[in-house]
Each structure stands twice: as C-alpha cells, then as structure tokens.
Amino acid sequence: xxxxxxxxxxxxxxxxxxxxxxxxxxxxxxxxxxxxxxxxxxxxxxxxxxxxxxxxxxxxxxxxxxxxxxxxxxxxxxxxxxxxxxxxxxxxxxxxxxxxxxxxxxxxxxxxxxxxxxxxxxxxxxxxxxxxxxxxxxxxxxxxxxxxxxxxxxxxxxxxxxxxxxxxxxxxxxxxxxxxxxxxxxxxxxxxxxxxxxxxxxxxxxxxxxxxxxxxxxxxxxxxxxxxxxxxxxxxxxxxxxxxxxxxxxxxxxxxxxxxxxxxxxxxxxxxxxxxxxxxxxxxxxxxxxxxxxxxxxxxxxxxxxxxxxxxxxxxxxxxxxxxxxxxxxxxxxxxxxxxxxxxxxxxxxxxxxxxxxxxxxxxxxxxxxxxxxxxxxxxxxxxxxxxxxxx
Numbered sequence: 001x002x003x004x005x006x007x008x009x010x011x012x013x014x015x016x017x018x019x020x021x022x023x024x025x026x027x028x029x030x031x032x033x034x035x036x037x038x039x040x041x042x043x044x045x046x047x048x049x050x051x052x053x054x055x056x057x058x059x060x061x062x063x064x065x066x067x068x069x070x071x072x073x074x075x076x077x078x079x080x081x082x083x084x085x086x087x088x089x090x091x092x093x094x095x096x097x098x099x100x101x102x103x104x105x106x107x108x109x110x111x112x113x114x115x116x117x118x119x120x121x122x123x124x125x126x127x128x129x130x131x132x133x134x135x136x137x138x139x140x141x142x143x144x145x146x147x148x149x150x151x152x153x154x155x156x157x158x159x160x161x162x163x164x165x166x167x168x169x170x171x172x173x174x175x176x177x178x179x180x181x182x183x184x185x186x187x188x189x190x191x192x193x194x195x196x197x198x199x200x201x202x203x204x205x206x207x208x209x210x211x212x213x214x215x216x217x218x219x220x221x222x223x224x225x226x227x228x229x230x231x232x233x234x235x236x237x238x239x240x241x242x243x244x245x246x247x248x249x250x251x252x253x254x255x256x257x258x259x260x261x262x263x264x265x266x267x268x269x270x271x272x273x274x275x276x277x278x279x280x281x282x283x284x285x286x287x288x289x290x291x292x293x294x295x296x297x298x299x300x301x302x303x304x305x306x307x308x309x310x311x312x313x314x315x316x317x318x319x320x321x322x323x324x325x326x327x328x329x330x331x332x333x334x335x336x337x338x339x340x341x342x343x344x345x346x347x348x349x350x351x352x353x354x355x356x357x358x359x360x361x362x363x364x365x366x367x368x369x370x371x372x373x374x375x376x377x378x379x380x381x382x383x384x385x386x387x388x389x390x391x392x
Contacts, residue, residue, distance in 0.1 A: 013135045013136075013138065014132070014135055014136070016135075017128075017131070017132050017135070020128075021038075021128070021352055021353070021356045022038060022039040022352065025038035025039070025340060025350050025351070025352055026038060026039050026350070028341065028344045028350055029344050029350035031344070032344035032345050032348065032350075033348065034343075034344035034348045034349055034350045035348060035349050035350065035373075035377060035380060035381045035384065036350045036370075037304075037349055037350060037351050037369045037370045037371075037373070037381055038340070038350045038351050038352040038368075038370065039352070039370065040176075040238075040243075040321075040322040040323060040370045040372060041243045041244075041370075041372070042241040042243070042322075042372045042373065043372075043373050043374055043377060044241060044374055045241060045242070046240035046241035046242050046282070047240060047282060047285065047289065047293075049281060049282075049285070050240050050242070050278050050279070050281055050282040050285075051242075051278070053277055053278035053280075053281040053282075054245075054274050054275055054277070054278035055274075056277075057273070057274035057275075057276075057277035057278060058274045062273050062274050062276075062277055063273060063274060064273065065269070065270050065273070066098075066270050066272075066273040066276055067270070068097075068261060068264075068265050068269065068270055069096070069097050069098060069261060070096070070097065070098025070249065070270075070276060071098070071273070071276045071277065071280070072092065073276075073277065073280045074098055074247075074249075074276045074277070074279055074280040074283075075092040075093075075096045075098065075249075076092050076280070077279070077280040077281075077283040077284055078090070078092070078096050078098075078249050078251065078283060079091075079092045079096060080283070080284065081283045081284070082232075082251060086219050086221075086222055087222065088219065088221055088222060088227065088232075088251070090251045091254070094254040094257065094258075095251060095252060095253060095254055095257050096249060096250070096251050096257065097249065097250050097257050097260055097261045097264065098247065098248070098249050098276060099248045099249060099250060099260075099264055099268075099271075100246045100247075100248065100267070100268040100271040100272070101235050101237060101246035101247065101248040102204060102206045102233050102234060102235040102248040103129050103246075103248070104246075104248065104264060104267055104268060105231075105233040105235075105248050105249065105250040105260065105264070106129065106130065106133060106170075106202065106204060106233055107129065107132075107133040107136070107267070108250075108260045108261075108263040108264040108267060109202050109231050109233070109250065109259075109260050109263075110130075110133040110134055110136075110137050110139070110168075110202070111133065111136060111137050111263045112259040112260050112262060112263045113167060113168060113200060113202075113256075113259060114134070114137040114138075114139040114167050114168070115137075115138070115139070115167075116137070116138030116139065117138065117139070117140065117165060118137070118139045118140070118165055118166075118167040119139065119140045119141075119142050119163060119165045119166045119167060120134050120139050120140070120141055120142065120166075120167060120168055120169075120170060121142050121144060121158060121161055121162065121166060121168070121169040121170070121199075122134075122141055122142070122143055122144070122169070122170040123143075123144055123145075123146060123153060123158075123170070123171070123172065123175070124143040124144065124145050124146070124357065124358050124359060125145075125146070125177055125178060125354055125357030125358055125366075126143065126170070126172065126357055126358075127172065127176050127177075127204070127357065128356060128357060130170055130172075131359070139167070140165070141359060142161050142163075142166070143358070143359040144157050144158045144161055145358075146175075146178060146180065149316075150180075150317070151175075151178045151180050151316065151317075152180075152186060153182060153186040153189065153190065155186065155189030155190065155192075155193070158189070158190065158193060159189075159193050162193060162197050162199070166197065166199060167199070167200065168199055168200040168201065168202055169190060169193070169194060169199055169200070169201050169202070170201075170202050170203075170204065171187075171190060171201055171202070171203045171204070171220055172203070172204040172205075173187070173203070173204075173205070173217065174205075174207035174208070174210065174211055174215075174217060174319065174320035174321045175320075175321065176204075176207065176321050176322075176323060177321075177323050177325055177352075177354050177357055177368040178316065178318075178325055179316070179317070179318030179319055179320055179321050179323055179324060179325060180319055180320075181211050181215040181216070181217060181319040181320045182218075183218075184218055187218055187220045187223060188223060190220065191220055191223045191224075191225070191226050194226065194229055195225045195226070195229075198229075199229070200229055200230070200231065200256075201220055201226065201229060201230045201231070202230075202231045202233065203219065203220055203221070203230060203231070203232050203233055204233055204234075205217070205219060205232060205233060205234040206233075206234055206235045206237070206238050206239075206248075207238055207320055207321040207322070208234055208239075209239045209290050209293065209294055210238060210239065210293070210294055210297050210320050210321060210322070211294065211319060211320035212294075212297075212298045212301060212318065212319050212320055213298070213319065215319035215320055217320070219232060221251075227253070228253055230252065231250050231251075231252040231256050231257075231260065232250065232251045232252065233248065233249070233250050234248065234249060235247060235248030235249070236248070236279040236282060236283070238322065239282070239290070239293060240279070240282045240293075241372075242275070242278075245272055245275040245278075245279070246271060246272060246275075247271075247272050247275050247276060247279045297322070297371065297372060299375065300371040300372060300373060300375065300378050301318055301324055301371045303371075303375060303378040303379055303382060304324065304369060304371050304378045304381060304382055305324060306382060306386075307381060307382025307383065307384075307385040307386045308324070308326050308369065308382075308385055310382075310385065310386035311331075311347075311385040311386055311388040312330050312331050312388075313326035313327065313328055313330065313331065313367075313385075314326065314327040314329070314330050315327075316366075318371075322370050322371060322372040323368050323369065323370055323371065324368070324369050324371060325354060325366055325367065325368050325369075326366070326367050326369065327365055327366055328365045328366070328367055329365040333365055334363055334365050335353075335363035335364075335365070336353030336354055336355050336363065336364050336365055336366055336367045337353040337355060337356075337361075337363065338363075339353070339365075339367060340352060340353045340367060346388060347384045347385055347387065347388040348384045349369075349381050349384050349385055351367045351368060351369045352367070352368045353366070353367055353368075354366035354367060354368050
C-alpha cells in the first residue's frame with residue numbers, strides 16, 4: 001500500500017467490539033494457574049458412540065465438501081428429533097440447513113433478514129455475538145432487560161419497544177448467561193407480540209436438552225401461529241460436549257431457510273463433513289442418554305453452588321445451561337469486571353462478568369460461572385471459593 005493507514009481500519013460500527021472477554025479471562029486463568037470457570041466448554045468428551053461415529057466417518061472417506069444444506073442423514077436426524085421431542089414437522093429437503101454452529105446460523109439469519117436501520121429486539125443480558133451480528137447488518141439492537149429476582153421477561157416493556165422499524169425478536173431459552181428457562185406465559189407473551197406486529201422470531205436453543213429440576217424447554221415455534229414466522233436455531237456442541245465441532249442448524253419455513261442459506265454459503269460454504277455423520281448418530285440416541293447428560297450437568301451445578309454461597313455470594317436460580325450467575329454485592333463489590341480480574345489471584349478460580357452481555361457495559365455486580373466441568377474440578381473450585389478472603 002502506497003499510503004499509511006491512519007487509525008483503525010475497522011469500520012466504525014464494529015469498533016466497540018474489541019478484545020473477547022472469554023480470551024481475557026482464560027489468559028488470566030492460565031497465568032495464575034486458576035480453575036477456568038469462565039468460558040463455557042466441558043473438560044470431558046461427549047458420548048463414546050458419537051465420537052466413534054466421527055472416526056468411522058473419517059475412515060469411510062466422508063472428508064470432502066458435504067452438501068450446502070448439510071448431509072441428508074443429519075437433516076433427517078434433525079427432522080426426526082424435532083418431531084419426536086416437540087411435535088414439530090420440518091421438511092428435510094427445504095426447511096432445514098446445517099451451519100457452522102449456532103453462531104453462524106444466528107449471524108446468517110440476521111444478515112439475511114435485516115436491512116440497515118432495522119431494529120432487532122433482544123432480551124438482555126444477551127450473548128455477545130448477537131450484538132456483533134446486528135452491527136454487521138447495520139441494524140440497531142433494542143434491548144429489554146430481564147426483571148426482578150426471578151429474571152423474568154418483561155412482556156409489556158417488550159411490546160412497548162416495538163416500532164415501525166422492528167424486524168425481528170431474538171429469543172434465547174434456556175438463557176445464557178442467566179440460566180433462565182422461559183415459561184409458557186413468557187413465550188406466549190412474546191408470540192402475541194410477534195403475531196400482532198408481524199415480526200419474525202429467531203431462537204437460540206443450544207441448551208435445549210440441558211434444563212434442571214422441573215424446568216422444561218418449550219420451543220416458541222410450537223405455539224399457535226409461530227411456526228411460520230420462527231427461525232429455530234440449535235446445535236450439537238453443548239449437548240454432546242463437542243463444542244469444537246461447530247455443527248449447528250436452523251429450521252424454518254422454506255423461504256426463510258433459503259434466505260439463511262443464501263448468506264451462510266458465502267460465510268463458511270460448508271463445514272465438518274465427518275462430524276455431521278456423528279451428530280446424526282447423537283440426535284438419535286435414546287431418551288435415557290439425553291437424561292443422563294442433563295442429570296450429570298445438574299450435579300455439576302449442585303456441586304458448585306454451595307461453594308459460591310459459602311464465599312458470601314448470592315446465587316441466582318439456574319434452571320439450565322452450562323452456567324450459574326452470582327451477585328457479588330453482598331461482599332461489598334459493585335463491578336463484576338474488576339472482581340473477575342482479581343478472582344484468579346485471590347482464590348484460583350476464573351469467571352466472566354455478566355456486564356459484557358449488556359448493551360451498556362457499566363459496572364454490574366453479576367458474575368457467571370460455568371458448571372460444565374468434571375466433579376472433582378468443581379469440588380476443588382467450590383473449596384477455593386469457600387475460602388475466598390474478601391475484601392482484598
């Protein structure tokens with residue numbers, strides 16, 4: 001280049017998205033030799049038969065480009081899973097597309113359906129990639145926070161936030177980072193808004209199998225009048241503890257799937273051919289295997305929570321996902337980011353500040369801890385947290 005570029009070459013609408021909080025906290029954990037409960041990835045591999053199916057697929061020569069929409073056997077497994085579990089019927093040829101994880105499905109959906117200046121309603125705290133995808137589309141995020149000690153959806157405020165520029169609503173349940181599983185009343189309230197205002201709904205259901213106690217995941221697409229206006233997104237990484245495989249999918253009426261695919265094919269084109277065969281095997285596992293996976297994760301939550309409480313933290317109820325959220329204000333702390341920066345040094349545990357999941361990242365006293373680790377790791381983390389010497 002003949003002339004030096006002055007300032008950041010990054011376009012202005014993306015300049016607010018700098019260093020990744022997960023990388024920052026993971027680096028701190030490594031530097032301090034801390035247990036990393038910040039980033040949400042398991043420290044064990046998934047079901048043996050799923051792993052073996054990937055190896056078999058490699059040896060059988062499934063190593064070249066798969067079809068853009070995903071291999072037929074995976075699309076058929078997704079359709080079967082959706083029908084058997086939720087009573088949702090999707091045509092595997094026209095209403096399902098396989099993606100490079102749920103993140104690509106979400107980004108492709110937003111890019112495919114939003115023009116510059118459109119508004120996207122989302123419930124905050126919201127996963128960080130949503131904000132970036134909305135910015136990439138040139139759209140505007142309109143955040144409606146969960147409210148009260150139970151972290152419920154404020155349906156009235158959501159309805160009042162709709163304008164003539166509103167294009168879609170993002171619904172993440174089971175919800176990261178809060179751990180809430182939205183109930184039928186909340187989902188019906190969201191559905192009513194979508195039907196009355198003719199909005200699309202995009203769902204992030206990656207934790208659909210990972211609910212606790214008596215919480216039950218209800219896809220909003222099952223509600224009256226919602227199948228035709230919903231893009232349902234999920235993935236296999238969280239359920240089967242293979243987060244590095246990045247196999248996700250979107251299910252929707254054919255015109256919506258075609259729109260998502262149009263963008264998706266110019267992002268990754270295709271991905272993970274042998275892993276697609278393995279996930280097809282996983283989705284057809286018997287119900288008792290899914291229950292075992294769910295119960296193991298719930299035991300992880302129940303191991304960590306007493307340690308958080310013994311440290312003086314107020315633990316918010318977690319009904320699902322890989323996470324629990326704790327309020328640090330009983331300790332006299334107000335800034336979750338500063339707390340998380342000091343935590344690895346103070347007690348040898350790393351976490352993530354929930355404030356990074358909000359539109360305005362001002363200091364908030366909420367911190368997210370991952371529970372998707374081996375029992376002995378969580379027990380050690382609980383012991384370290386219980387002995388936390390506060391204040392510094």
